[in-house]
Amino acid sequence: MNLLIEHVSKRYTADVWGLRDFSISLAPGVIGLLGPNGAGKSTLMRILATISKPTEGTVTWDGTDIVRSPDSLRRELGYLPQDFGVYPNLTPVEFLGYIAAAKGLDAPAARRRIDELLLLVNLDSERTQRLGGFSGGMRQRVGIAQALLNDPRLLIVDEPTAGLDPEERVRFRNLLSDLSGERVVILSTHIVSDVEAVATDIAVIVRGRMVAHELPETILAGVRGRVWEWVVPSSDLVAVRSRFLVSGTLRRSDGVLCRIISTGPPDPGAQSADPSLEDAYLSLVTGARKEGAS
Numbered sequence: 001m002n003l004l005i006e007h008v009s010k011r012y013t014a015d016v017w018g019l020r021d022f023s024i025s026l027a028p029g030v031i032g033l034l035g036p037n038g039a040g041k042s043t044l045m046r047i048l049a050t051i052s053k054p055t056e057g058t059v060t061w062d063g064t065d066i067v068r069s070p071d072s073l074r075r076e077l078g079y080l081p082q083d084f085g086v087y088p089n090l091t092p093v094e095f096l097g098y099i100a101a102a103k104g105l106d107a108p109a110a111r112r113r114i115d116e117l118l119l120l121v122n123l124d125s126e127r128t129q130r131l132g133g134f135s136g137g138m139r140q141r142v143g144i145a146q147a148l149l150n151d152p153r154l155l156i157v158d159e160p161t162a163g164l165d166p167e168e169r170v171r172f173r174n175l176l177s178d179l180s181g182e183r184v185v186i187l188s189t190h191i192v193s194d195v196e197a198v199a200t201d202i203a204v205i206v207r208g209r210m211v212a213h214e215l216p217e218t219i220l221a222g223v224r225g226r227v228w229e230w231v232v233p234s235s236d237l238v239a240v241r242s243r244f245l246v247s248g249t250l251r252r253s254d255g256v257l258c259r260i261i262s263t264g265p266p267d268p269g270a271q272s273a274d275p276s277l278e279d280a281y282l283s284l285v286t287g288a289r290k291e292g293a294s
């Protein structure tokens, strides 16, 4: 099972690029696609879901070109778009039944699968309520269920944790880990902690370009020795931010504890700290932006 993306670009208008010469090869596992707003995550996912076409480059799924022959991938695809909408007057059972029919599942198998999925996403007791009255998190769970109807080998979920409360986030992460195995799962987000727990590898995308595709521990190792903690008076915070890359702050009784990413100590009083994935991500994104600007 392999999804191969080679030199893919998407140019929306003369000067707006969604993706630029993007290449990656994906095997079974959970790939965390991290990038700031406008980085190109949804652009990539729409291309992989065969909703939009690249302007350049090729994508193949187990050797078949998905632009020229999208049908074989579509049968094996589950996709939760970022702007997933539901029909407010339908119940989860009706909605999922409708999607199952559109995907060509036969009715008895679809009914069984819908029952399983409603249990999996914890919506069994709401199965006959109308979607219009559902919270954002409940709708998102319906979205996950529809993406899983055909037991996809390629599952693409675009910012699935947006709008979920902390408890639901955790549940969702567990659900994704349970689902992984013999499938390629691509999960996009700009929240590092969402992928930290579940991703087997992480791809960072900035301004349409791939900045890193590594194991989480390799990404972490990239900032080792460059993360510092330094307590500064709160009145100095603005100045510190303008001089250094600050990845976090914590107010304390003796001032503000700043986490700073810098090749050397920002101050003789600063202490070296263990890097987090958040530090590594911030460092990659800032580095890529600087390179893009110069």
Ligand SMILES: Nc1ncnc2c1ncn2[C@@H]1O[C@H](COP(=O)(O)OP(=O)(O)OP(=O)(O)O)[C@@H](O)[C@H]1O
Pocket (backbone or CB within 6 Å): 012, 013, 016, 017, 018, 035, 036, 037, 038, 039, 040, 041, 042, 043, 044, 082, 190
């Ligand atoms: N349909 C479109 N027409 C024109 N430009 C677009 C279109 N869709 C996206 N873009 C542009 O392409 C770039 C990448 O957008 P994309 O939506 O892929 O980013 P993203 O990483 O998903 O961002 P977010 O985190 O905000 O969802 C942005 O500059 C965006 O403005």
Ligand SMILES: [Mg+2]
Pocket (backbone or CB within 6 Å): 041, 042, 043, 082, 158, 159
């Ligand atoms: Mg997006």
